[in-house]
Amino acid sequence: MATAHPARNIMVLYTGGTIGMQASANGLAPASGFEQRMREQLAGRADIPHWQFREMQPLIDSANMTPEYWQRLRAAVIEAVDAQGCDAVLILHGTDTLAYSAAAMSFQLLGLQAPVLFTGSMLPAGVADSDAWENLVGALLALAQGVAAGVQLYFHGELLEPNRTAKVRSFGRHPFVTLKRFGGAANVQPLPSELDYRQPKQTATVAVLPLVPGFGAALLQAALDSGAQGLILECFGSGTGPADNTDFLDALAQAQARGVVVLAITQCHEGGVELGVYEAGSRLRQAGVLSGGGMTREAAFGKLQLLLGAGLPMADIRRLIELDLCGELR
Incomplete structure (x- = not known):
């Protein structure tokens, strides 16, 4: 990690989310005007560094987050740091997909020499027992003290790694946890120039399929026929699946032949994938499935978005999937 320096000029990017929502006829909805509310809340605080505010368009409930929006967010961060001279960025984001966005942006911003924090809240600012201001102020103070x-x-007072974090609760002040996942992959040195944050990226179509007992080839084939460029298989245990199903294995082999990247991760909260431990995992490897090691679903999705969208040769994509880029396989 780079040396942490106290932030003196922070860009706040507001994407919407619960933190600034207002009541509507159909329930809580994203609302404009949060900058003024924030200025009133922080008025007179000498411990908060200079900050400026940008309202992203459109403001969204984070359930509506997309890889296309991530590209707009990436561009906004680059503009703030490289063009406007900000030395830190704070992104206000809804909690439902916050872990996905943080993981995705950790890949999209590889090489950026500034801290980027994501925060949000479980209850809107201004309602009883809301966690909005404590999270927002806490994030600003953390940046003021110095974040790598x-x-x-x-x-809630914690800095969490984007490639190990998942939302596990829909209530309370502690919705996120750091999962205990298997690591140990070699780090990529040097980073391929195509992955640098300044290089343009495309969005990719990535599907996710959780395996369940009796999972057959038809659902797998449907996902592959959908035009997906990448497929994340949420496997059992250390990376096993229905290896006695020849149609399933044939579909996986066809995916590799068609240039679809298939990545295995574990459904378990702890541990990771080791495809050679069981025959049921070895056969997946023989069919062209790559190991996601200890990657979370969020990290795997973000990593495939980066690698498939960077214009790399397929051989490089398949090699880099199983190497650590920014802590996802550490």
């Missing part, structure tokens, strides 16, 4: 370059989450 790279992407992290800030929630």
Whole structure:
């Protein structure tokens, strides 16, 4: 990690989310005007560094987050740091997909020499027992004290790694946890120039399929026929699946032949994938499935978005999947 320096000029990017929502006829909805509310809340505080505010368009409930929006967010961060001279960025984001966005941006911003924090709240600012201001102020104070370059989450006084974090609760002040996942992969040195944050990226179509007992080839084939460029298989245990199903294995082999990247991760909260432990995992490897090691679903999705969208040769994509880029396989 790079040396942490106290932030003096922070860009706040507001994407919407619960933190600034207002009541509507159909329930809580994203609302404009949060900058003024924030200025009133922080008025007179000498411990908060200079900050400026940008309202992203459109403001969204984070359930509506997309890889296309991530590209707009990436561009906004680059503009703030490289063009406007900001030395830190705080992204206000809804909690439902916050872990996905933080993981994705950790890949999209590889090489950025500034800290980027994600935060949000479980209850809107201004309602009883809301966690909004404590998370927002806490994140600003953390940046003021100094946070290392790279992407992290800030929630309820904690800095959390983007590639190990998942939302596990839909209530309370502690919705996010750091999962105990298997690591040990070699780090990529040097980073391919195509992956640098300044290089343009495309969005990719990535499907996710959780395996269940009796899972057959038809659902797998449907996902492959959908035009997906990448497929994340959420496997059992250390990376096993229905290896006695020849149609399933044939579909996986066809995916590799068609240039679809198939990545295995574990459904378990702890541990990771080791495809050679069981025959049921070895046969997946023989069919062209790559090991996601200890990657979370969020990290795997973000990593495939980066690698498939960077214009790399397929051989490089398949090699880099199983190497550590920014802590996802550490």
